[in-house]
Amino acid sequence: MRLLPFLLFIFIGIPAVSFCQKDFQKKYQSLFIMAEDGDVIELPEGVFELTNTLSIEGKKKVTIRGKGMNKTILSFKNQTDGAEGIRVSDGSDIVLEAFTVQDAKGDAIKTMHVKGITFRNVKTEWTGTPGPENGGYGLYPVQCQGVIIDQCVAIGASDAGIYVGQSKDIIVKKSKAYHNVAGIEIENSLNAEVFENEALENTGGILVFDLPDLVQKKGGQVKVYNNNIHDNNYINFAPKGNIVASVPSGTGIMILAAKEIEVYQNKIINNQSAGTLIISYTTTGKAIKDKLYDPFPSAISIHDNVYERKTGSPVGKDPLAMVLGRKFGENIPHIIFDGIKNPALLDSNGKWIAGQCISIINNKDQSIVNLDVQNNFKNIERADNSFKCEN
């Protein structure tokens, strides 16, 4: 007799459960809060509307797994609270897998202070025509260690689709980024491998940046290889003020003030302004007050890449496009260097000291221009074979 209410509960409860799941936000937020070490939380198939950030905090070895990138869709179109779609903070060995985060009001998925964060088969997208009202970052690990981004897709971010900032030990592979301002960006991060990705139709395809005034000061040891970086000619739609607002449209790879970078065996095709752009932070015109910051790129090797572009003027109206267009008309060199070297890394003859040079060799259709930004473009010239390191 005592069992009767319980049985009744199960009996009537079954059809009722789906009704309960209407409150998806509350249910899954509760599960995320109560997750135990080692738990796998499965997200069902379907499109789910959320109004607030889903957050995971202080968890170990927790997996959030959907039914597939295009099967489980978390839509934040009507989000009213929270600065991101999903936020993961202060945890370890977290796996996010097989779902899509759509139309978050701020960043799509931000993970901070996580040791071991994997994004696999995850899509972040802003639907509709890309514009400055889209959120800043799609996949956004920051101050994490052990980051794996594998077979993900990022679309429409007004800053970077895949952005790894102030992190260590990073792999970004087999992913696709398009219609973002920056497709993939590695910023102030150490030991990153970026390979077998496709970055297309962004403003800039793959960026490696070092910026001032941050907690993790120095990036480096970044390898970018076997990527297909093409047709990154999208108009720059970043809101003003953000550093990516100064990325020229038509950029394949951009290296800003970063060190120890190797770029090889990539296909860098039809990025109409700058197949590869290497500049110092001073060229952005922004003031530097951080005394520990080194604004110059150094120890860079660019080799065995394939460069191609269609004959035609550079795209966009930024100063770089103007300067290049005036000088080279419709045949813009593939690799653009602003010409600014760290004086502390040059010997008395003005040559790079051992291990610090910028090497550009063995690229298919290699063509290079030195912009001579320091002298206001006065001695802008082709320098196709001037980047062979002697030591």
Next chain:
Amino acid sequence: MLRFVSIGIVCIFFLASFSIFEKKIYPDKLSEWNFFKGKLSDLSPSKDVVPYSLNTPLFTDYAEKSRFVRLPSGKYVNYQKEGVLNFPEGTAIVKTFYYSADFRNPGKNKNIIESRVLIKEQEGWKALSYVWNEDQTDAIREIAGDEKQVEFIDQQGITQNIRYVIPNQNQCKGCHNSNDQLMPIGPSVSQLNGDLNYLTGKENQLKYWNKHGMMQNLPSFASIPKTAVWNDPLSGDLNARARAYLAINCAHCHRREGPAQTSGLYLTESETDITAIGINKPPVAAGQGSGGRLVDIHAGDANASILWYRMQTNNPGERMPELGRSLAHQEGIALIKEWINKMK
């Protein structure tokens, strides 16, 4: 009808079952804590529960707040010049958010929304949220957050209808965070260094705490720092009031140990690096939150300052603070505008 009732039961059962996983069982009802005596909604403190207030509080959608602290019997907190006080294990802080029906008659016809309990355990602080029922007879613990429609008449006599958001347990730590540890935000000596109306009369809070054995090792009174009252020009100059306002509203995240350390913008009262305060500092990851402005603070021009823009916008992807407000704080905005515009 039966179906609906059973759905309710299933949902309650489902949520209630979570507490099984918690290592320590906390009360499901606010009343069980015995913070208050008599009618719960009167918020009359029990004998060992002491009210406190802050000189410059955090803005939360114009909600009024009542704050109480309960130290374990015989325990006290040591004076410390800076930062949140290091309360002894077992301390409870209870903060209750409510709206008076008409702000021109504060305290009358209160609509109490939620009470947040911070409890200091051996391993650190724990945050619990209790949502008040419609009858205002008790509040029930909630972990996943909630929303409430709230109506009130503001100081100008205008009826406001807002969607008040009760944060989920993780979001508590979004603000209450220092080096990834959950921490109270308000109770530092400089914030407590002001008068409060006790049942025994008006008295400086630190003196009261000292007199009642709650705080030890107080130095000479003149040497104790005092946070300016943001809207009282007699309590400090414009700079002191603006910095106090930014400190309590922003610096729980925007400081070197806080969740916004990635931004390089640090707004504690003690910060002296003018770039870290935001002056002529370009944003790091503001996204659309830049509002098209180039720097966090453009000295002399609030309108060209990202910081000021983000105080005003209500877009969840842009607004600051990220949590705890859906309304812009017009009086705070006016203060920061004046501060930036007068900056040389």
